[in-house]
Amino acid sequence: MPELPEVEVVRRGLARWMIGTTIDQVEVLHPRPVRRHEAGIDDFVARLNGVTVTDVVRRGKFLWLTLDSGEALMAHLGMSGQLLLEAPDAPDEKHLRVRLGLQGGTGRELRFVDQRMFGGLAVVEMIKTTDGGPGGLGGVPDDAEIPPGRPEPARGEGPVEGEYSAEEALIPVPVAHIARDALDPALDVDLLAARLKRRETGLKRALLDQTLISGIGNIYADEALWRARLHYERPTHKLNRPTLNRILADAQNVMREALAQGGTSFDSLYVDVNGQSGYFERGLDAYGREGEACHRCGTQIRRETFMNRSSFFCPKCQPKPRGS
Incomplete structure (x- = not known):
């Protein structure tokens, strides 16, 4: 299964393209990858349609998109999950499970592809962190090259060069018990x-x-x-x-x-x-x-x-x- 570096590579790619974009279309092509969203597929779709991505954050192997609704879109990659940013007219991957249309100048859509379907997506509640620190690493790297036509997002700054902290001291409920990771600037x-x-x-x-x-x-x-x-x-x-x-x-x-x-x-x-x-x-x-x-x-x-x-x-x- 992917570990911290592999998930952080994905987080940085998503942050570069997705912070500030609005989800304007949600298509669930298979029910299993959204099984962790206990309220069902219709509720999953309703909670994502029209929300704006405010940050992309990681703690350990866990990854989530913070939303302006106050909730988070949790992504668990499992053994074979992939979060791909593709042109809307690009051919569908063989194991495409969920598609999110994005509005805001990216010219791409987010696709969740998972061959073995041990991973998944869920919209979850956010709560305060127990130590009062940021939920995890978030933001866009200061040296990131922003694609042409992409709105300039807020840049993150952390105490360690090249690492970034989410501003809000919030964390998704399913991750609240997980310790800070080795590259978290808030790690003691x-x-x-x-x-x-x-x-x-x-x-x-x-x-x-x-x-x-x-x-x-x-x-x-x-x-x-x-x-x-x-x-x-x-x-x-x-x-x-x-x-x-x-x-x-x-x-x-x-x-x-x-x-x-x-x-x-x-x-x-x-x-x-x-x-x-x-x-x-x-x-x-x-x-x-x-x-x-x-x-x-x-x-x-x-x-x-x-x-x-x-x-x-x-x-x-x-x-x-x-x-x-």
Whole structure:
């Protein structure tokens, strides 16, 4: 499933084109992708027709469009979901599920395409964030090139160069329990390290816990652990604060690098809003490299089963903790 960098690539593409546009047409071509909208298809259509998109925001792997109605259009990509911006006269994709017409100078429409249909869209209520901070990363990057004919949107400014915070301290109800993510300027790294220190669990299990820190999945957990030279079973409560801070910094750095390359695309299902794949797969040091030489020491990368998935690590650079 897509992780933080892949979802952020999509968010940035949507923000570039959609902030300030009005949804003037809603067409649901299959009911399953809107199943999370409990009031049904007719209500989904009614709540979107005529609303204006005020921001595109992400927290962890969760993405939403804030609307001038005070609600949000949540998008969950699942295993194969794609949000594509296409010309209205472009041929329909084979697995097109929902179409949104846009008014406001973009000349495009938003299409939700999903082959396996584990993803979906829903209009949801917004509530205040518990910490009073912004819901997540939002806005248009300061260096974004706005397409010709597109109204100039408000630019976001955050404390970290190249990162942007939504102004309103609101978050969709389904995301309210999700922790801030590794690239959120409002993330308190020291507080997170202290919480990790109090947990008696394995390090990778903690990194995958979306109530502790969101956005990190199997790929980037393995990559961050490789960089930090830590085994995935290392107990968090036995790690000192500098080590915990280092693993968090490595997680941030690897996701920034992946984001700069458009994310990691293992097949044609993971694409940006223009249908283009990312290239970070070529820069992976651990994930998916079983039997290949470690880029650091030459030892063969090993794969082990972990939480019904796989963990990839270097047995020399990342030795197992004693007693495991």
